[in-house]
Amino acid sequence: MIFDKFLSLLPSELDGALIMSEENRRYFTSFPSTDGVLLISRNGTVFLTDSRYVEAAQKKITVCPVRLTKDLSTELPQLMSEFKINNLAVETTRLTVAQFEEFTKWMPDTGICTENYADRAIDALRMIKSDGEVKLVCEAQAIAERAFDHILEFIKPGVTEREIQLELDYYMLRNGAEALSFETIAVSGVNSSMPHGVPSDKKIENGDFITMDYGAVVGGYHSDMTRTVAVGSVSEEQKKIYNTVLEAQLAAMEKMAPGVSCADADKAARDVITDAGYGEFFGHGTGHGVGVEIHEQPRVSPRSKEILAPGHLVTAEPGIYLPGLFGVRIEDMVLITEDGSRGLTHAPKELIIL
Secondary structure, eight states: OHHHHHHHTSOTTOOEEEEOOHHHHHHHHOOOOSSOEEEEETTEEEEEEOTTTHHHHHHHOOSSOEEEOSOHHHHHHHHHHHTTOSEEEEOTTTOOHHHHHHHHHHOTTSEEEOSSHHHHHHHHHHHSOOHHHHHHHHHHHHHHHHHHHHHHHHOOTTOBHHHHHHHHHHHHHHTTOSEESSSOEEEEGGGGGSTTOOOOSOBOOTTOEEEEEEOEEETTEEOOEEEEEESSOOOHHHHHHHHHHHHHHHHHHHHOOTTOBHHHHHHHHHHHHHHTTOGGGOOSOSEEEOSSSSSEEEEESTTOOOBOOTTOEEEEOOEEEETTTEEEEOBEEEEEETTEEEEOOOSOOSOOBO
16 A cells, blocks of 8 residues: 555654645545655554545545544644654655644654654655556646647637637646646747746747647646647757757656666757757756646756656757747656656657647
């Protein structure tokens, strides 16, 4: 069971962990809620939530008992006694100072560990995707790719970035997405030089690059893809930069395999861009993990210490951004397998001119 795996990754002196974050509660229980506490211990596990969710949680959650919570300040100390917890791990990278102070006040007889053991254990579990998790990501990605096919028919001179964003969002939500992976990016022309630019009322013009970065959520799992397309015509410089980014992305994907460091996968893409003379215009990492959150471990960047392993699901998304001119980014998701890797993104990425 997943709780046993998690506990095996904690130091033996820790008797359990308190999981407060929405994304980690959902990872362990498959139940989405904005309120709840998951207590995992060596003597039992319980999910607590309020009256808004308790009936649904009792029907949905099968991995542990569900209880109604009314006052955590009295219930948590009682649970520490019930499950014989003397030393408790918490999500130190997600817990607020105010929450930590409350816990120490409510549970004065329980040692609350401030080392990030719980976070590291959860990251280790979440990095390795099961077949079921991969299936959900692929279902989300299929929705995003149908949205890409749809938006190619929608884009034309005169429509705005905001209209493209809304059309993508509406299509995904109408066709099976439970939510959007993040706020859709749809930027064009000079705005495309901003990697995380915000869609505006700028109208699409002939000669524009349009960069669209977006994704869908299915079963709590995210997809993530980016495509850059052109409208009308492109200059030789635009063509050169697009092809350089595509070459860099393919180089990173080819490098991704078990035993390869994330830093080396990043270097494969970065070297192509640097050798073409655009290294200073590629400022972000080549990729990141994707799952119950849009950005997870491992990070594919020059500073990453992680080694790729079977089950890792990461993006490959190099880009070149020329301030005041235009930018290009191309992004696919990649699953690391026992003998290499498998691309999970099937939308075309040769230069499309609409």
